[in-house]
Amino acid sequence: MQTARRVLLACLIVVFAGCGSGHRIHEYNFLALGTLIKVSVYGEDEEAAARAVKLLEADFAWLHDNFYPTRGELGSLNEALKAGTSAVVGPDLHALLLRGQELEQMSGGLFNPALGELFFLWGFVDDERPAGLPPPDAESVARILEQQPSMRDLDIGESAARSNARLLLDLGGYAKGYALEVGARRLLQAGVENALINAGGDITALGHAGERAWRIGIRDPDGPAVLAGIEMRPGETVVSSGDYERFFEHQGSRFHHILDPRSGYPASGTRSVTVIHMDAVLADAAATALFVAGPEEWINVASDMGVRYVMLVDDEHRIHMTRAMADRIEIIGDDYRLEVADLP
């Protein structure tokens, strides 16, 4: 009798203890890097959180002003390269360029920030594409690809210079990853240990959301619904690349912004790729490279780049995943065929 009453009471306490959480997440948002940046901080100290986010905002504003191909530090560098000369690069840009070289190599050239001229031709350089610009003609594309511009043709020291007349830099493929890295470092420095930085859909998780992990929903390429859910481990970044993020339509065809360096045209066969890794820059670059690799080759490229958690949605309603990803992700969308692959 006594035990029964105690059990009942315990159950009631447990039920009511579950309520009341979730009041201590403070949300901030601002525009930068062509998108809405949302920072969610979990903690009691609202003022400290606000201060930390203000610092992060300043960092992002600097990146926004300097890491676009046509302005700031990167803009100056591209101008200099075009003129055949060199330009001094600051420490952030220097580091990012070196990593760009490394990432191009790891991805077998599928990720290539040296194709700035190609991106410019397609109009995908600035935040908004010039209205009515048609897709480039085959000749212009061929002219660039002929020269095979690569990060290897960039000489990076205190200053940078190029040895390829068609090389121009566009860091769009990994700039958001870098911003997330910078943002995470800034928050931790400022004493914020539990936060979520959402840079237009690329998200870094710091710590936890109180008693539970930060939960992220992955968007379904077909529409605004959630395709899958995942719990983030502290320090992880999830990056999703999709053909629905930036695109334009011309005479009935759709052209999206993830170009295949081999053809010079938008990569086909893939609708979206999701990568999770502790290294935000790697995750960002890998998401791009794997999108280009497509439903046949992705597993090999994933292995080459050292990413374990990958999900690729192809254009035939199949979801391809690494085994590690399949074990931790919760698929919610119900009209997909699932295929699990093992990293070689």
Place this chain on the structure above:
Amino acid sequence: MKVPTTPRDHLIANFAALAIVIHVAEAALPTPLPGVKPGLANVVTILVLMRYGWNTAAWVSLLRVVAGSLFLGTFMSPTFLMSVCGAASSILVLRLAMTVPGLGAVGLSVTAALAHMGGQFALAYILFVPHPAMFRLLPVLMTAALIFGTVSGIIAAAVYQRLPQPISLR
């Protein structure tokens, strides 16, 4: 060979038989949805609970479900599993409900009916139809359980008043 029986065994057997008869008769009724039955056999369970305690009621319940399914030919079928799950949930919850002072036949019956339906639903959802659409059905099922539980309770209360002294089980 004769298995020695006690008066208590006879009591349980008689009540179980009564419950089984009601259960089998009810099975003949058409149901709008699977699992929605008046559950009048619960009247017997509640009466036994109130007069002879939980142990006896648990035995009567168990026998009703097993023997009832043997009679209906549903032994070991999905229906049987649902029945067992429902009855088990019901009798376990009754164990707790019994401790509430002042609770009469109606209160016990409603609690038992809701627990019964809850247990059946949980099993059906987990084992047979793990589809979110099932949850659209739940409020309807629970409404039926509430109504039939109340009705059973009133019947049990009415019968209880007219019962003679309980037979001693010592």
Place this chain on the structure above:
Amino acid sequence: MKFLTFADGIVLALGIGFVVALYAILWTPSGDATAAIIQAPGQTATVELGGEGQLDVDGAIGTSTIAWDERGIRFLSSPCKAKHCVHTGWLTRAGQVVACLPNGITIELRNGGLRYDAIAF
């Protein structure tokens, strides 16, 4: 009704409350979304769904108009060039998100306790 004790009455009332709550929770219209969170640079607005309405939201490049009714919520108009946000159409289920990136405005449907802290898109 001499068959009903006081405790019985309480149990019955609780039972009725429980069943009513089940209908309220499991049968909510517009596919389980109860509120929409609209975020724009420097401000956030919450819209309780279950009526009809329209809202003008100032963003980075102009004003977007957001409209909702029992079906759901959507961008009615927006100053961006591509209008992907408007073409996405109706959001009807909790967890769905639509964004006008050039104008810096996002709409996210929620159902009380948030299922996801953020959406990767």
